[in-house]
Amino acid sequence: MSLSKNLIFFILSLPCIVSATQAQYGCMTHYTPWIGQGACGFDAAGLQYPIEPPKEESQRYIVAVNHEQYMGSELCGACVEITGPTGATVTARMTDKCPGCSRGDLDVSPDTFAQIADPNVGKVQISWQIVPCPATSLNDMRYLVTEGSTVDWLEIRVEKPILPVVGLSVRTVDSFKALQRNAANGWVGVGLNIDGELMDVKVDFVDGSSVIQTGISISASSQGNLVAPKSAGTRQGGSGYVPDSVMRVTSTDPKARNCSASAGDGWSPPVTQQQNVGFILRGRFLPFLLSIGALSVVLVDAQ
Template sequence: MLSRTAITFASAALPLVFGSPVANIAPGVSPRDGVSGTSTFYGGNLNGGACSFTTMSSLPSGIYGTAFSGSSWDNAANCGACLEVTGPSGNSITVMVVDKCPECDAGHLDLFQDAFAVLGATSAGELATSYTPVACPITSPLVLHNKSGTSAYWFSMQVVNHGSPVASLEVSTDGGATWQATTRSDYNFFENQSGFGKDTVDVRVTSTGGKSVVVNGVSVTSDSSVTAAGNF
């Protein structure tokens, strides 16, 4: 059961790096600084994507989906991140990284088909695009979700619905006096193979921007979820 959520700011922001500097993608179009390249599209895979967002029935309003570059996957570090993608005509959309494109280079996004269709004709198959990281337009609280099999002796937790990319998830078993690190898996869960020996723990999630959300009294019951009182 959730007892309290605290939101704090770290003293320094952590860098968020997605790829190489942007160049103009078409005559007369000057996108924001970011990463230039191309975008293709596919049918889209939210629940079965590499970010393992199985508890999300749909994307937040106003956000489209994309698979992200395999060459920049960085052990799922960009899962849940939002990007502003600019098309060849200068129009832009916001997308969330929910899947992995193993063959895509740093400038290549594989968009959900509905996202691609906003930027250009699907008959083109590929578009010149650029993208830049932005905060997700999410106002509801973030959610902590335990993987099936989680217990006091094997810890695996995911952060869902976060407004900024997650840099770390730490656990305290002594009321916040000390914090223990977890290791992010390639399928976007933060894990400790030995667990923490407790049925409930305190959890501190920190964004790449250095902002932290602390949730106290989180159960480690298998496949359970708890909603925090805030977001990044």
């Protein structure tokens, strides 16, 4: 191979080398008071917050994602790890959308904001990524059925999913029938013919896994109560992790946003010690080694 061809190959390979990082960038704000439910339609427990904050972290640490990346409620229930300006991190659950936020931005509860930044600042730069929800199991999942639901017409929401939900089916007299998701995170079915008052639900997660949970009362749920299944079931298949296609839902350009007057165009949020290992290997050291290797090939070939 000629010297010129080697140089062209080396230059063209650079974008592939440096694109390994999955950091997501945006601005974070906080809103008060938090009223609990949000666009995702989850249970409005903790309605009195911030007068009497909810004790469960899953209710205190919540996020509203920008309208564009709300994606018609597809990110509802997902857990997001947010890294603040100092490198501190917090994991919160997506429960709402922020119509006034730009792509990549998050609007969070005051408790979430305070974990990684000074609430008095009001707006800071962040990086974030979707992660499997910590300390959440199939036994934690609950269901909320819309008032007026019957064995023939049903709207249901999944509370505290372990991963974002991409599909939901309900067992009918004949077989499982897929429900359709609406913009309010409700799964709706018409003409179902469910066999009895207790229903079985099949939940499909974003990583390709699924679970069948049984014994969910239609009438008890439709009265506004969160209902636990009689059997939590066993998760089948899947990788256990959120695919890259879902991880990269926001802009990866750290120069795209300027969250404050003092923020420079080249600002990049610091990484935690654990993240730093991967960052060095993928973002700096590995590209360096590959570059040296490619340059060596060029020099050897030139000789």
